Amino acid sequence: MYRYDKYDQAxxxxxxxxxxxxxxxxxxxxxxxxxxxxxRLKNGLYLQLHAYMLRVAIPYGTLNSTQMRKLAHIARTYxxxxxxxxTRQNIQYHWIKLQDAPDILAELATVEMHAIQTSGxxxxxxxxxxxxxxxxxxxxxxxxxxxxxxxxTTFHPEFSYLPRKFKIALIASPTDRAALRWHxxxxxxxRNEAGEPGFEVFAGGGMGRTPFIAYPIRAFCPAEQIFSYIxxxxxxxxxxxxxxxxxxxxxxxxxxxxxxxxxxxxxxxAFAHILTLGTDFPRAEYERIAAYFAPPPFETGLSEEIDRxxxxxxxxxxxxxxxxxxxxxxxxxxxxxxxxxxxxxxTAEQMDAVADLAERYSFDDIRVSHAQNLVLPHVRKQDLYAxxxxxxxxxxxxxxxxxxxxxxxxxxxxxCSLANARxxxxxxxxxxxxxxxxxxxxxxELKIKISGCINACGHHHAGHxxxxxxxxxxxxxxxxLLGGSGAEDTSLAKITGPGFDENGIVDAVEKATDVYxxxxxxxxxxxxxxxxxxxxxxxxxxxx
Amino acid sequence: MxxxxxxxxxxxxxxxxxxxxDAFLDQQxxxxxxxxxxxxxRRLIPVLDRVKLVEIDFPRFRDGxxxxxxxxxxxxxxxxxxxxxxxxxxxxxxxxxxxxxxxFAPDAPIDPAVLDAALKRYDYVYQTAADxxxxxxxxxxx
Amino acid sequence: MxxxxxxxxxxxxxxxxxxxxxxxxxxxxxxVGDQGESILEAETAARRVNSGYQIAxxxxxxxxxxxxxxxxxxxxxxxxxxxxxxxxxxxPSVGNWVI
Numbered sequence: 001m002y003r004y005d006k007y008d009q010a011x012x013x014x015x016x017x018x019x020x021x022x023x024x025x026x027x028x029x030x031x032x033x034x035x036x037x038x039x040r041l042k043n044g045l046y047l048q049l050h051a052y053m054l055r056v057a058i059p060y061g062t063l064n065s066t067q068m069r070k071l072a073h074i075a076r077t078y079x080x081x082x083x084x085x086x087t088r089q090n091i092q093y094h095w096i097k098l099q100d101a102p103d104i105l106a107e108l109a110t111v112e113m114h115a116i117q118t119s120g121x122x123x124x125x126x127x128x129x130x131x132x133x134x135x136x137x138x139x140x141x142x143x144x145x146x147x148x149x150x151x152x153t154t155f156h157p158e159f160s161y162l163p164r165k166f167k168i169a170l171i172a173s174p175t176d177r178a179a180l181r182w183h184x185x186x187x188x189x190x191r192n193e194a195g196e197p198g199f200e201v202f203a204g205g206g207m208g209r210t211p212f213i214a215y216p217i218r219a220f221c222p223a224e225q226i227f228s229y230i231x232x233x234x235x236x237x238x239x240x241x242x243x244x245x246x247x248x249x250x251x252x253x254x255x256x257x258x259x260x261x262x263x264x265x266x267x268x269x270a271f272a273h274i275l276t277l278g279t280d281f282p283r284a285e286y287e288r289i290a291a292y293f294a295p296p297p298f299e300t301g302l303s304e305e306i307d308r309x310x311x312x313x314x315x316x317x318x319x320x321x322x323x324x325x326x327x328x329x330x331x332x333x334x335x336x337x338x339x340x341x342x343x344x345x346x347t348a349e350q351m352d353a354v355a356d357l358a359e360r361y362s363f364d365d366i367r368v369s370h371a372q373n374l375v376l377p378h379v380r381k382q383d384l385y386a387x388x389x390x391x392x393x394x395x396x397x398x399x400x401x402x403x404x405x406x407x408x409x410x411x412x413x414x415x416c417s418l419a420n421a422r423x424x425x426x427x428x429x430x431x432x433x434x435x436x437x438x439x440x441x442x443x444x445e446l447k448i449k450i451s452g453c454i455n456a457c458g459h460h461h462a463g464h465x466x467x468x469x470x471x472x473x474x475x476x477x478x479x480x481l482l483g484g485s486g487a488e489d490t491s492l493a494k495i496t497g498p499g500f501d502e503n504g505i506v507d508a509v510e511k512a513t514d515v516y517x518x519x520x521x522x523x524x525x526x527x528x529x530x531x532x533x534x535x536x537x538x539x540x541x542x543x544x
Numbered sequence: 545m546x547x548x549x550x551x552x553x554x555x556x557x558x559x560x561x562x563x564x565x566d567a568f569l570d571q572q573x574x575x576x577x578x579x580x581x582x583x584x585x586r587r588l589i590p591v592l593d594r595v596k597l598v599e600i601d602f603p604r605f606r607d608g609x610x611x612x613x614x615x616x617x618x619x620x621x622x623x624x625x626x627x628x629x630x631x632x633x634x635x636x637x638x639x640x641x642x643x644x645x646x647x648f649a650p651d652a653p654i655d656p657a658v659l660d661a662a663l664k665r666y667d668y669v670y671q672t673a674a675d676x677x678x679x680x681x682x683x684x685x686x
Numbered sequence: 687m688x689x690x691x692x693x694x695x696x697x698x699x700x701x702x703x704x705x706x707x708x709x710x711x712x713x714x715x716x717x718v719g720d721q722g723e724s725i726l727e728a729e730t731a732a733r734r735v736n737s738g739y740q741i742a743x744x745x746x747x748x749x750x751x752x753x754x755x756x757x758x759x760x761x762x763x764x765x766x767x768x769x770x771x772x773x774x775x776x777x778p779s780v781g782n783w784v785i
Binding site: 026027029033047048049050051052080094095096097098099342413414415417419422424425428474475476 | 693695696697698699700730733736737754755756757760761764765766767768771
Binding site: 014 | 606668683
C-alpha cells in the first residue's frame with residue numbers, strides 16, 4: 001500500500017496543527033459554532049445525538065495492521081471500546097469529545113491516517129473495490145489512481161467550499177463491488193484500442209432525497225488527464241449549482257436540470273481549457289505511486305487443497321472465500337454482521353485480532369467493503385483453517401456474505417441527529433427472523449439495505465430489498481422498497497406501498513421472500529425474480 | 545466593510561468604486577468591477593485589458609463560487625487586483641490566495657496574528673493553482 | 687412544558703437546562719416557559735451550551751420529565767441498541783421509557 005513520504009507527512013501534520021488551533025479558538029469563544037462547524041466537518045467531526053462523532057478516512061478502503069491497531073487504541077482510549085465501518089469504507093467513532101479531537105488526529109498522523117475531507121461540502125473519500133489487487137477480473141489495481149486522485153483533491157484551493165459533498169468511486173473490473181454509479185463521479189479503468197489506459201467516466205449519481213444513477217459522460221479519458229477532467233467537472237458544478245437550497249445542490253441535480261447533453265458540453269469546454277494549464281501529475285508521479293501497489297511477493301507451488309473435514313469450516317469456506325488471481329491464494333471475507341450484533345461495529349479487541357491475522361497471513365493488508373465488512377485479500381489456502389479458527393474465536397466468522405443477514409444499515413436514530421427512525425433494531429429483527437443458516441442459503445444472494453432517513457447512508461435505494469425509516473406523526477415508520485442494485489446492473493429500488501411499524505416491516509420482508517421462493521426459476525436470485533415478475537405479486541402478498 | 549483591508553500588492557489601489565458586471569460592460573471607461581457570486585466571470589475576459597480591480601463577493605463563506613471565478617480570471621491572464629469581499633474568514637484566506645486573490649475586504653475583522661499563522665502553516669501543496677506554489681509532485685521529480 | 691437541551695461544547699455530552707445550569711440528566715430539566723430563546727442566547731454566548739434548542743416535554747405518571755420526541759428521549763438515555771452504554775445501564779425497563 002501507499003506509504004507517506006516527508007511531504008505527505010508534513011501536510012497531515014500541518015493539518016493537525018491547524019485543527020488544534022481552530023479547536024482552541026472555538027473553545028475559547030473566538031469562533032461561533034456556525035463558523036467552526038464547516039471547519040470541523042472538514043476534519044470529519046460531527047456533533048451527533050450523544051457526543052461528537054469522528055469519521056476517520058480509510059483511503060479506498062485499504063489499511064495495514066499498524067493502522068488497525070491504532071484504530072483499536074483510539075477506540076479504547078478516546079471512545080467506548082468500538083468503532084463502526086461505514087458504507088464509504090471509512091470508520092466512525094460515536095463517543096468523541098471535542099477537547100480530545102486534536103490529540104486523536106495527532107495520533108492518527110503518526111500512522112499515516114487522518115480525517116481530512118471525510119465530511120462537509122468537500123471531495124470525500126474515494127471508494128474502490130475491496131478486492132483490488134486480488135481479484136482475477138481487474139485490468140490493474142485501481143488504487144494507484146485512487147491515491148493519485150486523493151492527493152490531487154486534498155486541500156484543493158478551488159474546490160474546498162463546494163455546493164455539497166462530492167463522492168468519487170473507482171473500479172478496474174467489469175464486476176462492480178463499489179456501487180460505482182451511485183457516486184457523483186464514477187471511474188472505471190479501461191484500455192482503448194491501442195491498449196492505452198484510461199477511464200470510462202460516469203457523472204451525476206447519488207442517493208438521498210432525489211436518487212440518480214450516474215450517466216456515461218465520457219467513454220474514454222486518457223489516464224494521465226484524469227485530474228484535468230475531474231477539475232472540469234468540479235468547476236462546472238461549483239460555478240453553476242444552486243446555492244439556495246441544500247437539498248438541491250448535489251451535482252446530480254445540476255446534471256438533471258441542465259440535461260446530459262448540456263452538462264457534457266460544459267464539462268468538455270472546461271476540460272479543453274484546463275488541459276492547457278498543465279495541472280496533471282506527470283507519468284513519473286503515477287509510476288512512483290503505482291510501485292506501492294505492485295503485487296506482493298506471492299509464493300508459487302502452493303497447495304490448492306482445502307481440508308473440509310471440519311463441517312463448520314467447510315460452510316465458512318463455501319460462503320466467505322472469493323477466488324484470488326494468484327494460484328494457491330484466496331480472498332477472505334470477514335463478516336461484521338453477527339446476528340444479534342450491530343452491523344459494521346467492531347470492538348477494539350476484534351480490531352487487534354484482525355490486525356494480527358493480516359500481518360501474519362495477508363501481507364499486512366486489510367480492506368473495508370462498502371457493505372460494512374472487512375476483507376483479508378491475500379491468504380494462502382493452506383492457512384485458511386488457522387485464519388478461520390482465529391476469526392471464530394474473535395466472533396468474526398459468521399457465514400453470511402451477501403446473504404439475507406448481511407444487512408447494510410446506517411447508525412440511524414440510535415446515533416445520528418439527522419435520522420428519523422432507528423435502523424439498527426430493524427436490521428437485528430430481520431437477521432433474527434432469518435437466522436437459520438439453511439434458510440439463509442436457500443434464499444441465496446439477497447442484499448437488504450436500511451436507511452434511517454432520506455439521506456440514504458444505508459443505501460436503501462440500492463437494496464434488493466430497501467428499507468427507509470421515516471417519521472410519521474412522531475412515530476417511526478418503515479417503507480419497503482424492492483429491486484435496487486449497487487452492482488454493475490445498477491438500478492433504483494421502488495417503493496411498494498404504505499409503510500409499516502417495526503414489526504410489520506419484518507413481516508413484510510418475510511412475505512417478499514416467500515413470494516420469491518414460490519416464483520423463482522432455476523438460478524434466479526431474489527433480484528432476478530423481482531425484475532422478471534414485477535412488483536405486483538409482491539404487493540399482493542404484502543398488502544393483500 | 546472592514547476597517548483595514550488586507551492587500552498583498554505593491555501598486556496603488558484603483559480608487560474608482562466598483563460597478564456591477566453589466567454596468568462595467570456598458571461603461572467603456574470603468575476600471576473597477578464587482579462580481580456577484582452568481583455572475584459568469586467569463587463575460588469579462590474580452591475586456592480584461594481595461595480592468596484594474598475585480599471584487600468578487602462571498603455572500604456566505606460556504607458559497608465557494610468565487611474561488612472558481614478568481615481562477616478563471618487569472619487563467620485568462622488577468623494581472624490586476626483581485627479582491628475578496630464579504631463573508632471571508634481567516635481560514636479561507638490561504639485558499640483564496642492560491643486561487644489568485646491578492647486583497648481582502650472581509651465583513652468581520654481578521655486577526656493579523658491568526659492570519660499570519662494560517663498563511664505559514666502549510667509548507668507543501670499537492671496541486672498547482674493560480675499562485676506560484678510548487679506542487680509536491682514537482683518537488684518529488686524535479 | 688418547554689425544556690432546553692443541547693451539548694456540552696468540550697465533551698459533546700447531552701445536557702439539559704436545570705434553571706441554574708446544565709445537567710446531564712433529563713430528570714433535572716425545568717420548564718422554561720417562554721424564556722427559552724433568551725436563555726439559549728446567553729448560555730451559548732457564555733459557551734455553557736453548544737447547539738442548544740428548545741423541545742416539548744411532559745411529566746409522566748411519576749412526575750418525571752419525558753421529552754416529547756423519541757429522538758430526544760434517545761439523546762437523554764443513549765442508543766437503544768447499546769443500553770450498556772446508556773446513562774442507566776443497570777435499568778432493564780429503560781428501553782420502554784424511550785419508545
